[in-house]
Amino acid sequence: MTLVSLQMPVERNETGIELAVAILAQRFGDRFSAAAALREQHGHTTTWLPNQAPDGVVFAESTEEVAEVVKVCAEHKVPVIAFGTGSSLEGHVNAPAGGISVDMSRMNRVLQVNAEDLDCVVEAGVTRKQLNEYLRDTGLFFPIDPGADASLGGMAATRASGTNAVRYGTMKDAVLALTVVMADGTVVHTGGRARKSSAGYDLTRLMVGSEGTLGIITEVTLRLHGIPEAVSGGVCPFPDLESACNTVITTIQCGLPVARIELLDALQIRACNAYSKLDLVETPTLFVEFHGSEAGVREQSELFGEIARDNGGGEFTWATKAEERSRLWSARHDAYWAALGLRPGAKGVSTDVCVPISRLADCIKATMADLNEAGLIGPLVGHVGDGNFHTLVLVDVDNPQEIAAAEGFIERLNWRAIEMGGTCTGEHGVGQGKMKYLTREHGAGLDVMRAVKAALDPDGILNPGKVVPM
Amino acid sequence: MTLVSLQMPVERNETGIELAVAILAQRFGDRFSAAAALREQHGHTTTWLPNQAPDGVVFAESTEEVAEVVKVCAEHKVPVIAFGTGSSLEGHVNAPAGGISVDMSRMNRVLQVNAEDLDCVVEAGVTRKQLNEYLRDTGLFFPIDPGADASLGGMAATRASGTNAVRYGTMKDAVLALTVVMADGTVVHTGGRARKSSAGYDLTRLMVGSEGTLGIITEVTLRLHGIPEAVSGGVCPFPDLESACNTVITTIQCGLPVARIELLDALQIRACNAYSKLDLVETPTLFVEFHGSEAGVREQSELFGEIARDNGGGEFTWATKAEERSRLWSARHDAYWAALGLRPGAKGVSTDVCVPISRLADCIKATMADLNEAGLIGPLVGHVGDGNFHTLVLVDVDNPQEIAAAEGFIERLNWRAIEMGGTCTGEHGVGQGKMKYLTREHGAGLDVMRAVKAALDPDGILNPGKVVPM
Incomplete structure (x- = not known):
């Protein structure tokens, strides 16, 4: 189907993969797995995008272990893909050229809570709910809440936001510092705990939203907020x-x-x-x-x-x-699952545009009219204070006409948002699904992104086939 | 004196400079000047750092003209340095290897005010006061206020902040989008007017704080705020x-x-x-x-x-x-000039550390004790809600012992802040003066910055000898 057009052709390096799998299996023992079911779980599972499983999964327990995995993959030119909770919606965790998935779920320690500075340091696998549970007795909370109970590393990697962003900002604003494993296995600390700095390039915000294509985030320093009176x-x-x-x-x-x-x-x-x-x-x-x-x-x-x-x-x-x-807010957070319930058996196709607030009514009106004309079902939810909204198009994936109609609708929606001065993704990220919209959204900026990617990951092993078409 | 150690040795490309000067003189007529006084004004003038004048100054009037200048400089491998109002404090506008200064002061048009979206688009030469004057009847204001009436392009380039940052954030938070001329003269638009986006690498925040070393900012889209009731x-x-x-x-x-x-x-x-x-x-x-x-x-x-x-x-x-x-607030903004008045004839050496708020009292206490012990005069002001403070050390530059004492004090201050989990610059930027602190502050991160710089400016023509030691 046309879905294939959403992805880049990426070649498999069979020899390298075989070697890396053997080395990592030996090194990590029962914390490495190449079992089919587990591999499939570590590919994309949430929407209609096809599942492209990695060749093996390592359950890492420290930054040093992630660095070890990356070094092995770098040596053999094998893709390496960070995996948080797998709740991303645009194929971010897929392995179109195979390779190794680094599962961060065991890196789930809260390392520091600096209540007096309103910040904390967590390992990348800590989820947002786990953090708030941990903070329960401190009078502090972490406000950013995408629908899923995503990992904080994954949320940083996709520049996530949610319902509180209109007041508290997005991950761009929440992340103070990161520990990142670079493409050659070097461990880098970006940013710091001071509330502001002008000391050089903002590597923290370069990494936030880079979806594992420039480095693998292993620790995150986050701004916290006092629970309101x-x-x-x-x-x-x-x-x-x-x-x-x-x-x-x-x-x-x-x-x-x-x-x-x-x-x-x-x-x-x-x-x-x-x-x-x-x-x-x-x-x-x-x-x-x-x-x-x-x-x-x-x-x-x-x-x-x-x-x-x-x-x-x-x-x-x-x-x-x-x-x-x-x-009420649980119901709001479960909106995705609730929407799927409207048409059992259908797959949900997420959309996620964001426009300047003055264009919000126009954009929603035109979008709902388009949806009706296309004969599609797609309930709408939105973080409308930011000009950000989603329709979840419910598609019978066995019906090619319906798929074509949905694809047409989604394309028009993204072009419409970009034309209104907005973006093709307010918070979900690019993954595989949104790559084709970046040329129109960024123009020559895409070449700058490409140059940054080539500089920091010259062999293209970090989450290949995502974000920036190379 | 030891001041030289603050700067990188950068070689002059005499032939290239001569050619570029001739071409630009021809092209820009009376909007190009190589007069000594004017060239000196376009080098560093604010603190004790030596003045290193460019070889010529172009008064650009549009993004296209800036791109033209950069293309000429790129062809002949000649440094090109953006100049706003010259109020930076760490030698940002100096030309240690000569080259062309692009004066942005004639790019001073407010291009759009989108009151309904709380944003505006300005040319890089518009100053913060000029913008607020322009906004006077809209009920909106732009909150970021460094001491000087700096240009908004310069403020973006140094990731400036000021007294309102504790509530409204810094330029990192205020800049929504940029127009940037890259090292080869390509014009790139980063970001957009939507309040958030996850569409690829955050080039906007990569450029904010890059001090003209990755590209020249020619237009800035800024978030505005309603004047409080x-x-x-x-x-x-x-x-x-x-x-x-x-x-x-x-x-x-x-x-x-x-x-x-x-x-x-x-x-x-x-x-x-x-x-x-x-x-x-x-x-x-x-x-x-x-x-x-x-x-x-x-x-x-x-x-x-x-x-x-x-x-x-x-x-x-x-x-x-x-x-x-x-x-009162005028007095606060004039603190720098007031401080200079404490010791007529002395030069002010600005300092600008920022620490996590829990360490603020410790850091200030240790710093004032150190200052006394060193026998120096240095009044203190601080945006203390952010953990950011300045002492302006007043130095008789004809007294080598005093210079040595001041240099020692400043070094210890920066190491102290970094050791306390802070940064060597909260808002002034790196320029030439802070380069030597970046290794300790960023460690391996500095190599990542270097890789980004090499990728985006392979010939090193953009503001060479600043920010990242190459």
Whole structure:
């Protein structure tokens, strides 16, 4: 199918792979595996992109071990692919030319919590939920929350964000420093714990979002935040997507420091009602949350209420208790799974565009019209405070016409976002799926990326076939 | 003197320079100059570092013209150095191997203000004050304010910050997108106007802080902020530096969203009283400012007042009127000039370390003790909410013993900050002056920077002898 066109042809180095597999099997014993099922789990499993399994999986337990694996792979010119939890959506962990997957899940120690500096150091395999669990008694929390309970190394590698980004920023803002294994096995420490620095090139942010193609992130130093004194939130239904979008736009333009502002369309609300046992009115709905002092949160809520009313918003339902809020936000985080439930057997094709906030209503309107015209089903959710939204197109992968329709829709969506001054991916990353959009989005910038890639990974062993077409 | 050791030996390419000068003189007519006085103005002029003038200066008026200049320089392997306002402090604009200075001051157009998206696009020569003047009727402002009225291209190039960074971030956070002329004259657009993106390597943040060594920034897209509904601020005296530092540390740890929190030591207050006609008590003093709603600002001020009192702070003086606040902050911005006034005829040697906030009091205490022991005069100011502070060492440059003492003090200060988990420069950048500290600060990371530099500027024509020792 045309899916193949999404990926670069990458050649397998059979001899090198055979040697590397033998060496690593010997070195890592039962922490190396070439079992088919395990290898498949370490390829792409989340969306309709095909699974391309690596040739072997090493369960690394330290930065030094990752460096050892990379050195073996470097010597034999074999691809090496970092694996966190496998929750990425664009084929990031696939092994189109085979090679070795380095599973980071055993590197799951929280190494430091510097409460007085509002930062911490974790191994790359620590997941966001695990970190927040660990921080429970410190009064601090880590705000960035993609849908999945992803690993923090993976989140750094894809420049992830989530529902809190509108207030707390993305991984670009959260990562202070990294430990990275480079393509020759050298271990590099980027950044530091000072809140700012002008000491040379920003290698930290060069690595954040590089998806394992410039180095393998093994440790992450993260900014933490104090748990707000007060939190309030709730849901507000709207008669249509436009009035909901306009509410978001005004909220952001007013500088209201909303902590979360998420849009779910009527179809997504139906899916969430079914999957998460809610009873929300099935109409476009904003989920919002405010963080601050008691008085600050009250003030923000009132101002937001006025903006919503002015834009035709319906009755606001406040979730005053922590459990109610937690139930709502769990439902929001499970939106992906809920959406899949709308059409059992179908595969979900994720989309992830982001536009300047002034174009949000236009972009969503045009996208939903396009979706209807294409005869496709695709519920919409969005971190709309950032101008970022997703439709999850539900496709019968045995129906070539439907696949073609979905591909056409997705292409048009990405071109539309780029044309509106936006991007083909707000938070999922490029992987294999978004590579073809980068030329139009970056133009000559893509050559600069290519030059950086060639300089830092001259043999192209780090996650080949991803991000930058070489 | 030992100053030479701060710089790399870089060879002059006499033939190339002669050719480039002839070509550019012909091409740019009276917008090219090789007059000695003008060339000297385009070398380093602000501190004790020696002035190394370029061989010619081009006053560029567009990105295309900058690209033309770079192409000529690339062809003849001649250094090309971007020049904003010349306010950098570490020799950034010096021409140790000669070459062409590209003066950006005529590229001073504000190209777009997208009020609804809280962003704008400016040419690199627009200064921060000019931008805020331009924005006056929009309800928006640009918060980043280094001491000088620097150009926004220069501020991006040095990853500048200032007094508002504790709340609004640094240029790393403010820059959304850039237009950059690369070493071969190619024009590249990095980033975009969407608030976030995961579409490939973060070239924007690779260029921010690269000090003209990876490309010449010609246009900058910046995030703007709504002018807060309410602003309050004032000054609070403390019996000693430690109690002032502890107040800062607690304020940050509490998550109090202070907009500005600046420390001036007794000597700096004395200098400001004299230079800016203030009558502050000559004791360590915090200048603070709060932004928010009326109620929010009141709440923040009260909480801060409590923290200051608990730490032994004296009577708080509120500057309730805008003019009073403006007078105080002008004095703060003029601290550098005020300090120079303490010892007429002396040269100021700027320092600029930044440490994790938990180490701030320790670092300042050890530094002031060291300064006294070395018998030097150096008033202290600091963006202490970020853990960033400066002492301006006032040196008689005709006294070799004093120069040696100052050099020793500055070295120890930088090692101390790095050892405390901090950085040798919070906001001034590396230029020539800080190059020698990068090895200890970055270790193997410096090789990665070197590889990036070699990949993007293989002939080393972009601002040679700065940032990364090649």
